[in-house]
Amino acid sequence: MTAPGPPPELVARLAATDDSHLLRFWEELDDAGRERLATQAADLDFAAAQRLYQAKASGPDTSGDVAAMAATAAPPAAVVRLPQSEQDRTERAAAIKRGEALLHSGAVGAILVAGGQGTRLGFDKPKGMFPVGPVSGTTLFALLAGQLKARGEAAGVTIPLYVMTSPATDAPTREEFAAQNYYGLGEENVVFFCQGTMPAVDDATGKALLAAKDEVAVSPDGHGGLVAALKNRGALDDMQRRGVTTLYYHQVDNPTAIVCDPAFLGAHRQLGGEVSTKVVAKVAPEEKMGVVCDCDGVTQIIEYSDLPDEAAAKTDADGGLLLWAGNTAIHCFERSFLERLASDGESGAGLPFHVAHKKVPHLNDAGELVEPTEPNAYKFERFIFDSLPLASVAPVVETDREREFNPVKNAEGSDSPATAKAALTRLHHGWLEAAGATIADGATVEILPSFALDEAGVKAKVPAGTRYDADTVLK
Template identity: 30%
Template sequence: MERGRNSKEQKLIEKMYEQSQGHILRFWGELNDDERDLLVSDMNRIDFGVLEKAAFLRDSKIDAKRSVEPPDIIPVPRTGGQIRKEIEAAQAGASFIESARAAVFTAAGGQSSRLGLESPKGMYPVSPIRRKSLFQVHAEKILYIQNKFCIKVPWVIMVSEINRQQTVDFFAKNNYFGLDKNYTGFIEQGMFPAVDKNGKIFLRDKFRVFLNPSGHGGTFSALKESGKISWLKELGVEEVFYFQVDNVLIKILDPVFIGHHTGKSCGISSKSVQKRGPGEKVGVFALEDAKTIVVEYSELSAVQSKKGGDPAVTLTAGNIAIHMINTDFAEKIGADKHRLGLHLAFKAVPFIDTGGNLVKPQKPNGYKIETFIFDALKDSENSVIMEVRRENEFSPLKNKTGDESPETVLADQLKFFAGWFNESGINVPAKQDGSFRFKLEVSPFYAAFKEDFIGKIDKNMVIDRDTYIE
């Protein structure tokens, strides 16, 4: 067994061997003090409770299918009664926002690697004309809400180990996009080790453990451990609006959603969109034992519909990772870091072999461990699922080409803004193929909500060139 440089370090080394992970110290004798410090730091971050749960999942053989059924949802309003309920929810939500009891949380731990860049995804330029970054678009929406309701809105941004410094520097360089930096906080997503088929932890260097982001379920523990949940509560925040940074059409602090969520005293609530079809690779909401859950697309084969039929067809409420979360509820979930279930993804994980060489496998060779925020739904006594129109609220940026790419995100924004102009009685010229002749962009400084835009815009306006409204 390797020897530590002090008693504390020696106990840590002994623990690694007790947990059958002594192999991560195989290069200890070659390391200098700085490298040993890094390895010790990584070893201190290993949660063996998580590894134990992951091993149980990895070795379990579950043959019986779980029975699920479609959940109750608040549909996109179509009838007079539904429209009245939406108006009531909007009024209640607006009053709640005005009382300065709501905050915003953005999951922004990802990089733009799949987009061909090595920078935080939130820095990617997306707006049609001014090429504003995702971070700037979101910040301007928050600024608009602050000005509209004469309040300050706290904004918590969850970053990762790999993009924290770039993100913080980007905000500082841009003067926080006009927001008060004292109301903007950064927290770091947790990390879990990646393991091979036998549960052995991978090394990514001779002196570094392969640690992988813990998934968006780490929101709760990150809020708790960083002290940000206490900070929010000290500011009087009772509800947090959660979304992921790559959704350019996000309707931040939607009054209707807040009204429905607070009206039923929910711990956590969600927005959904209608699935495009059985083959769309999106998680779907369902009820299992009267509790709301999300069934991932890859897990549909493990469930069956209570009333018969293919779950891929009967479960149509797609999860789009937009939630309202009560701060007391978030604090309760965050207090127990093992409360949420684990999800294992069998992936190709680069690793250092016994000879100290970096191996980049072409096929899956190990498991990355994650937690998902929606697994907290089953712990919420009350929960609302509110359906929205995809074209109004959901256009994520994930791929370099094809679906959910810069091309589709641009097209979705143009269609979105054109809808605002058309509903205002302003014609937006289109080509024969249905695309628009000119680019359109409405700054959130001008209006973040359609109703405000329609009330402000000059109805005599003519669109005869690329048009930016601010």
């Protein structure tokens, strides 16, 4: 019996970009395989991939432009540094009050970027499921969602959580949240939306590649894919229905991020930001962090891989790093700004795509899997920080590195589970000692968000003179 042919509209779409070869194994597939390929291909923008490939193939090398921009970059002008004076502390207190009022109004939502796998940690699940609690083994998801629940309770509201997944993490993330009863947030207040993907194309021909006979080779469209995904999956509409005007954005790998931080929300509003960015002072010129800076009066982020060594090493009059402001990937967004970016994206004027030359396994004409030893394909992704130059106001707020920037990225060494657990222990022990408690040598006390969010919360619950002689979890 002859297999039914591919949908005519799919045939026409692929022919328009010279990608008809993606259907060459159609007759070998069963019904489920044909459905998988047709559904996936219908959701991919082959025309955009073709335009990006042509621009890469025929366009000038712009690496010199980035180097020239970096050479003239200056520290961000619209910046709030860590408090040093009494006036600074007064202004911070005012920002906290404004942020608390914004939270109390119910106008705040949180965006959690959770598309990454734990591959680099030797963990074959979504990174958010990685256990990082120093005593409890609590996961990243639980710590961050627990903060959000406690923050909402303190403000007398429920703060909705918008979780951006990737095709690789979407199903297991949804399953984990359901299994954990949505961490007490309520199923109706957790909105999942999966980021898009882009086809990977052959670097010599620009043609899309097959990962399997029933699967196009794709890659996630980057954290900048957030904007299109928010619109396409209905999350922006959900925010509007709930009256959410301001979004706190953070990534899943940083367990010490202060979720919906009132001080940051307040500073963002006080400065009239459309998008604001939290930064930390870089510890060395060669540190692998993007830098927030001003180029020709426009605030933007230059990735560390694009920052020439001589620009990274420049110092100011006091001998400190000139480009000191390291990007933490923590932002505040106005919903109206995200809506504008989404609208611009539909007209082709949204966040730009970046091109990466990568090794992409693929099928050859004989249907055999090829594992390249050298880069053979281009992948396309967007970066959310490219939104900064598009904002009318993009303030920068410094935070304390030890307190708030302890990501889990590597299996060992810096930015590893060990350093994150040590940071959580140091933070929690500091809160307890400030409350007058003592901790025996060798004992570890972990404080879950359900117990307290900060030093003041610990002081309200732990009597002075309390002693901990063994590992303890306060919850």
